Amino acid sequence: MGTEIERKFLVPDGGRVPDGPESEIRQGYLVIGPEGAEARVRRQDEEYSLTVKRGAGLARGEWETPLSAEQFAALWPATEPARIAKTRRSVPLGPHVAAVDTYHGRLAGLRTAEVEFTDPEAAAAFTPPPWFGPEVTDRPDLRNQRLATASAPPRP
Template sequence: MEIERKFLTKEVPFSLNVYPSHQISQCYISLSPTIRLRRQDQDFILTVKGKGLMAKEEFELPLSREEYEKLLEKAETPPVEKRRYLVPLENGLTAEVDIYEGPLLGLTTTEVEFTSMEEAKAFVPPQWFGKDVTMDKAYKNTALALYGIPEEKE
C-alpha cells in the first residue's frame, strides 16, 4: 500500500545538489488499470497501481532493459521526465522533490510517503512544500503526462 501526500512547491529555499537524486523517465502503457513504465537511473520498473489519491495499492516488478524497451512501444502517454531529490525530514520521513523537465519544465512537486493514513493526516509540512495537491487529480503523473501543467486555480 502506497500512502503519500503531494505538494506544489514554488521554491526550495536551499540547494538540492547536496542530496542524493535520481533521473526518472516514466510513461503509462495503460491508464485503466494504471500501469506505469519507469526508468530510474539504470533501473527499469513496471508498476501496477490501484485507484485512489492519498492511498492506493501498488505492485512493482523489475524489468531488464530489453523488456523495458519492448514495453515502451506500447506507451499510451508521452514520457514524464524529472530529477528526484531525496531530502531527509524529521521522524525518518523523506521529501521526494521532483524537478520536472521537457514539456513540464517549471513544475516542482514534493511528495512524502507514510506508513499509515494517521501519520499522513497528522503530518505538518514545512512551509516551503507549498500547496497540498494530494486530492487534485490534475497533479497526478498520469494527468501531467496527458495534459501538462495545470492552470492554477485561485
C-alpha cells in the same frame, strides 16, 4: 497487494529545496484507466520497473516488479505519447523522505514533493516544512498519469 500512502504538495517555483541525492526518471504509461487505475514502466537511473496502481487520494493499491533493461526497452514504445521526464531529489524530513520532482519538457516549471507514510495516522500527523507549497494530494490534474498526457503544467 501493497498499499501506497502518500501526500503530494506543490513546491513554489524559485523556492530553495534542501540538498539531497538526485536521480533521473523517465516513465511512460501503458494503461491509464478509470478511477486512478494505471500501469507504467519507469527508468530511474539504471533501475527499471513495472508498476500497477489502483485508486486515488491518500491510499492506493500498488504493485511493483523489477524489469531488465531489455524488458523496459521492449515496453517503452507502447507508452508513446503518455510519458514524463523529471529529476527527483530525495530530501530527508525526520523519519520521512520528500521526493521532490522537477519536471522537464512540456511540464518545465512544475515542481512537486511527495511524502510516503507507513499508515494513515502518520500521514495525518505530518506537518509540511515551510518550503512546501499547497497540498495537492486530491487534485487529479496533478497526478503523474494525467501529467503524462498534459500539454502544459496545470495551474496552481
